[in-house]
Structure formats: C-alpha cells, structure tokens
Amino acid sequence: MSQERDTMMGALAGFLGGLALSTAMQLQGTAGLLGLHALDLGPSLSLIVHGVHLLSAVVLGTGFGAIFRYQPNGYASIVSSGLLYGLLWWIAGPLTLKPFVLGQGPLWSLEEAVSIFPSLIGHLLYGGITALSFHAFTTLYLWVKPESQCATVSAEKSVKRIVILGGGFGGVSAAQHLGQLLARDSNVEITLVSQSNYLLFTPMLAEVASGGLEPQHISAPIRAVSPRTHFLRAEAEAIDTATQVVQVRTAASAPLTALAYHHLILALGAIPNYFSLPGVETNSFTLKTLQDATRLRNHVISLLESADIEPDADQRRRQLTFVVAGAGFAGTEMIVELFDFIHSSLHFYPHIRAGELRLVLVHAGDRILPELSADLGAYALQKLQARGIEFLLNARIAGAMHESVLLNDGRQIPTFTLVWTAGNQPHPLVKTLPCEHNKSGAVVTESTMQVKGFTNLWAVGDCAQIPDVLSEGKFHPPTAQHALREGRFVAENVAAALRGQPIRPFRFRTLGILVVLGRRTAVAEIRGRKFSGLFAWFLWRMIYLNKLPGLEKKVRVALDWVIELFFPRDIVLAADTTAPTLTPAMKAHRGRRPSRKSFEGKTAEERVE
Template structure:
C-alpha cells in the first residue's frame, strides 16, 4: 500500500457519501486519505424529489454539498470512464481538461444507477426522467407553464395537448411524482379561472398488473382506487409503443397528444459498471459477497443499485436496489474498509427489509412497515417523519422542516421559471442585429 493508503470512492450518492462520512469519522490521523469522485458536487436525497417538484420543499434543501459534509475528504468532479483492477487505477475525465489516471489501494465502486429506457420511437426526444433535482425542477416549471399556455391559447388542440400529462412506470418514482404534481396542479387551478381541474388529463401507464409493488398487493390496490377516485387514468398491463412529436401511442390502441411524458419505468446499473472489468451478474450488476467485496477481490468493494449483494435474510435472493439498503450497506462497507486497512475481520451485511412509505400528495399516503399497513394522513405523516429522520445533516433537516411549516401557513408558490432551462435565450435575443421576433410586442 502507498503511504498513507488511498481509499478511492466512485460515486457521491447514498453509498458513496455515507461511506466517506463514516470513514472520515473513523480513520485515525494519517491512517488513510479518502478521495470521492462524482459528476456532481452534491448528493441528492431522492425521496424528497416529488415534494421538491410540488413546491413543498425548496430544491436546494434536497441536496447535500459534498465538500461541506466531507470536509476531510478530497472531492473530484468528473466522470470515471474506466477501472483497471490489476493496476489499481481508475481513469477520470473532469468536466473540462485532460483525463486523469488515479491510483488506489482500496476502491469503493458505487456509481449507482441510471434510468432504464427502451428503444421506443420518440422517447429519447420527448421523455424526461425523475432521478435528479434538475429533472424535478424542470417538471415543476413545465407543468405550471402548461397551465399558463392552456389559460392563454384559443386553440383547443393546443390546450388539450398542454393539459395532458403522461407518466410511464408505477413504482415509487412514478406514483409519487404523478400524485404530488397532480395535487400541485389541481391547487394551482384556483389561479387560472379558465382552467378547471377536470380539464386536465393525468395518465399513468404500467406494463405489469399492479402498482407500488413495494407496499404489497393490498396497499397497492388501495392506492390504485385512490388515484382513480382523483380522476387519474391508470392503465395496467399496458405499454408505451411510441411518442414521436408528442403523439403518444399505447399498445391498447389509445392515441393522444401530450407535451408531458415522464419516464420512470425502472433503473439499470450505471454504464461505468460494464466498463469496469469486474464480474457481473445476468442483470449487469457487479457480483458482490456478503462482506460487500467484489467477488474474487480483496481490494475492491461495491454496494447500492449497481451491486448484486446477497440478502442473508432471504437465502438465494439479492438485496433490492433501494435507498434503505444503500444507506445501511454503507455502514457495513465503511466498517469493512477500516477492517481491511487494519487487518481485522470483516463482517457480512445483513438487514431485514423494514417496509416502505409513499406520499400521494398533501395529507395522503400509503405505507407498510414491519407488516403493518397504514393509509391516508397517518401514512403521509409516517412518510415525512421517516424521511426527515434520514435526510443527511442537521442543516438539511431543519431547512426541510421550516419549508413544511411555511407550507402550512401560506399557499403554494405557482411561479413558473421556465427560462431556467435556457438561461441565455434572452441575452442571445438581445444580441441579435435585428431583435424582431414573432412574439415581440
């Protein structure tokens, strides 16, 4: 090992940030140096993205700045594009400038996952995911902009297209995003006299025969009934065939035009995983041992969405790719990295899944916790309480709590900042030799 040894962590999400945080607390002075590489300089607490999209939580409060939290770690921003386990090096490309080759003594590979897309015509051009805070902000601004458009146009086709919102995928991300945004849009209609909530069409498309499988069949059926009671059109056993130019075609024969297509139909391991040269399972995840070591290695560790970790509480199965496992795996992973450094015994990861909670809009939720089923306001309260306890740092806990408190006292903000997506557009217009444009006046 080098002196001091370098622990290189690829990924600044749940696994990467929590592992680095525990290492900087547990390492003795000079025992090792920790380097974290991620494309962003912050960690996103994804369970709060639906609330950020609905305006219940300030978007900045659902992200945690890595440089502030990991103040004793080296933070590098860029993309890791290759791993050489034999040479113990990774190739990193910063956002600008030449690539760098970084050596390591111990590696934690946890780049997470990306949206799992299908070769559906028009999806890449018209769709948007719901995994990042940027996507959540864009969707909030976009939905409010569609209400602005519907209230301003006299073209019924344009109006119908603007007020049609299509979500594909009925897992946590899809159901929570749709429920929170529908709740926000319904509330916003009070400020649009010409737009009635009944004018909006919300469509949830799911290829399987159930929604929210994480909360169990009974709670899934109850959630389905609640969504349909709100006028949301839920299609089960239906797939998206195409979405070219916003013309959505489903395999049950339905065709409609929509300016909003949100894709939340699952995730897949980060592309870096395939370029790592590490052993993969049939789903493209890194094969790991119960001690969170890469199979056949004593210097490479992995966990989270990109890893196939044996679930010791359910022999023969792998841990689900969710935040609950990722955060707890990070604790074991950090302890095992320290054990490897110190030559002591590593311990296996074991955690029985506690259950799931989901928000369905203000004062509405569904949960299954240790076998107990909750619904309505109590489940919504449990959802907020659980995630408030889990969001990293006291700073963010307090800020989120203040956001919720203010939301109880004041109505939602319905400002649409659509120009955030194209911040230079106005300047480019002003810099033209002839600033005339069709919409000037």
C-alpha cells in the same frame, strides 16, 4: 466491531435515560415509562415496576444503538433521531402493546390517542436523553479507547488510498463512516469522486418538481457532511483494475486525471433505462437530479401559461394531459405531486377548468406499487382513482413523439408531457469492468460487498447485486434505505481489510416502506405492520424529515411544509441554467398561440431531455 460497540453504548444510554425519567416519575407519584402506571399494582410493587422500567429502557436503548448507529455529525441530528424513536415507541407501547396486555384492542383512534397524549412527553424525553447519552458515551469511548475503532492501519509509511465513485446515499455513507473509523490513521487518504458536489435526498425530489420544496433544501454539500473526505468534482470515465487506477475528468475540455487506489468502492448508482423504445429518451422527462426536477416544473408551468390562452381544442388537450410511465414508488409519488401542484395552481389560470385536466399513470403490471402488499396497493389505487387520476394497467409505452405517447396496444395519448420512471439500469461504467455482471449490468458481489474475483474492489447501491444472506436466493433491493446501510457496512469491511482483520457478510432486513399519496394521505408497511391514511402520512413526514442530513436541512424542509399550509405553491418560472436548450413544448409555447406546427422539424437535441 462498531455494531457491537453501538449496541453496548445504546444499552448504557437507555439505562441512563430510563433511570432519569423513571426517577422523575417516582417523585411525581407515578411509574410509567411505558404507561404501566395505569395498572393498579399497589405501592408495595413500585420497586418492581421501577426495575421493569429500567429493563425496558435498556432494551429500547440497545435497539436505538443498533438502528441509528454512531455518526460524528454533532448532537442535533442524533437528538432528532431520539425524538423520532421516542415517538415510535409511544405508538408501539401505550397505543398498541399495552391495550393488548389488558385484553383490549389497539388505541389507534384520534380520541384514544388524545387521552394518553401526556405519556408522549415522557417518551420524547426518554428518546432525547437516550440519544444525547448515546452520542456522548460513544464519543468518550472512542477518545479513551481509539484502538477499538481507530487502530493503526499499518506500520508502513506509504499512504493507503481509498477511492469512492459516486456521491449518492451509498457513496457518502461509506465516506462518512470511513472518516470516522480511520480518523487516527494519518497514512490513509479517502477520496470521493462525483459530478455533483451535494448529496441529494431523492425521496423528496418529486416535491421539488411540484414546487412543494426548494431544491437546495433537500441537498447537502458533500464537503460539509463528510469533512474528513477529499472531494473531487469530476466524472469517472475508466477503471483499470490491473494497475488500480481510475481515470477522471474534471471538466468537458479538461484532460484525464489518474487516481491510484488501494481500495475502490463503486457507488455510481443507476441511470434511466428506456429499453430502446423509439423516441422515449428524447421526448420524456426523468427524475434523477435537481436539474431534472426544475426542468419538469418549468415545463408544467409553461404548459399552464399557454393553455390558459390557447383557443385550439386539440392543442389545449395536449397541453393539459400529463403521462407518467411506471407505477412504482417514484411514478406514483410523481403523479400525485403533479396532480396536487396543477390543481392547486388553477386559481391562477381562470380559463382552465379542472375537468380539462388529464393525468395518466401507465404501468405494465396488474397493480400499482408492487413493492407493497396487495391490499395497500389496492387502497392506494382506490384513493388516487377517486381523486381523478387515470390508470392504464397491463399497458406499456411503445414509443413517444413530440405531441403524443404510443401504447403497445396501438392507442395514442395526445400529450406534451411524459415522465419516465419505468426502468433503471446500472451506471454504464460498471459494465466495462472485467467481472461478473447480472442481466441488467450490475456487478455481482459477494455477501461482503467485494466484487467477485477481487479483494480490493467493492460495490454498493444500485450498481451492485448483493446477495441477501438472510433470504437464500434473493438480493438486496436498490433502495436508499439499503444503500445507506451498505455504505456504512462496506466502510467497516474496508477498514478491517486495511488492518488485516476479518471481514463480515452484510445482513440487513428492510425496516419499512412508505409512499405518500397526497392530501395528507399515505401508505406504510413497517416490520409487517400496515398503516394508511393520515397516520401513515405523518409517519412518512417524520421519518424522512429525520433522515435528512443536518439540522439546517431539517428546519428548512419543515418550514417549507408549514408555509405550504397557508400559501399556494409558487408558479414562478425558475431559470434552469444547466439545460442547454429548452424543451420542445416550452419552445412552442413562447408564442401566444402554439400549434402542432411548432413541434415539427425539431432536431433530436431540441426534444425533451
């Protein structure tokens, strides 16, 4: 299988990278892939040290192959992964492991890191060489031995059709890997159906809403990232598992089109869950799409424009109060980005004082970021409270109106802005399938990702409940990290099923969790190790930059970050052609003096989407 192939190729690439680097260091009179040259071993042990370096390089190369896996997307992406891998092992090796071997503490201060900075060059060089070698060796292996990954599916001449519903991380990852696995099979057709023709990198969506990144820079065309897949921009409306047909509609006025399938992969994701709370759906913003982010950004800028000239104190208070519901990853990062964006824009609005701003995060639990350990959650809470963000814990949104948010204890918060991140539910289409569902509506699958009761129906991502075979009684969380691996793994199982080979259960442990807190601060938990502050923020940027699809997107986002160091964020009201109507607040603020009356008598369609 491809996992064994990738680890084998990674070991070979690691050996080559270690040999090149260790030989170069020997010629320079050193022997230090992992900083071992600092140990006074004597010249007689140089050969032993050389062997230790090569063995370490093979182990690290094996890890590289197992983690990053082979993707036929060119060398630029894999090299950036190699550089990141070298950086992480520089942190784990000279900064952490070596001091422990010498009986010292980890070298995590800035001064100590600077003192061993030259060894970073070697680690980056090793990572780059290993990544290049890994990609080259695997490409050559697949060309010489196509039967290992590209065996003929069947001697039959009938076309085998694989349909993937959903263009998120899980769906696109499955399409990419299927295109690789079945590249030599002319009788296999892969079709991906999605309403958006791009893969959206959702971890950076909050930065788009706050003007830190351009929308196009975090979205990659599906046709470009998965060239071996037939892409169909449409909405799936019905699935008939008996006849194995999916009904899709390419436009609102277009007739339904039938897509027959032999294997169907559900990767439809999730939609907001408003829990039937009165007024919340029609009076809140969500953050799921580029249109959502643009709409929220326009709304915030519009409120600042109006508040700068608003004489009425009550109206002004509503305009400058921003409420976010839910203190998970999305809600916490959203309130932080709003805080940074609004405060950095105040110099454009001379009549708005920082003390007038109120940013409130409402959360039903007793601590924020429950996915993190308690101490990191407490650290995040302390940092954000110190900046002036208000937290209402053990509180719930009970309803929303045009000009206020109602809490479950009867309190009202006057505001025109409610951002809802407090709940998701699986795509409604999966709830119509004749199969087992969990209480939220997600389809229940086997550990192989086959929907229970079916052999040719598969599900990944937010719309699936996939059992975790490594933790009995638990399920894989609905995160992008897991969806990527699930998509890749389901592709392997579908390809195996087409060939008549055995399929395997999905095994994966979360590699780490990172949350940015603004102002070059973040918290991270990676393989049980906890980080906070500037270093965690740097990790967040490096890791997510590496995960962006394609070198072009990486460069564009990096440039956006560099520009932000020297220039303020843009406050231009961008046209949102996807929104049929303006939000109530934006409509009211088109005049010089919006008032409470401006919000009365609006229809449901005119309220915040």
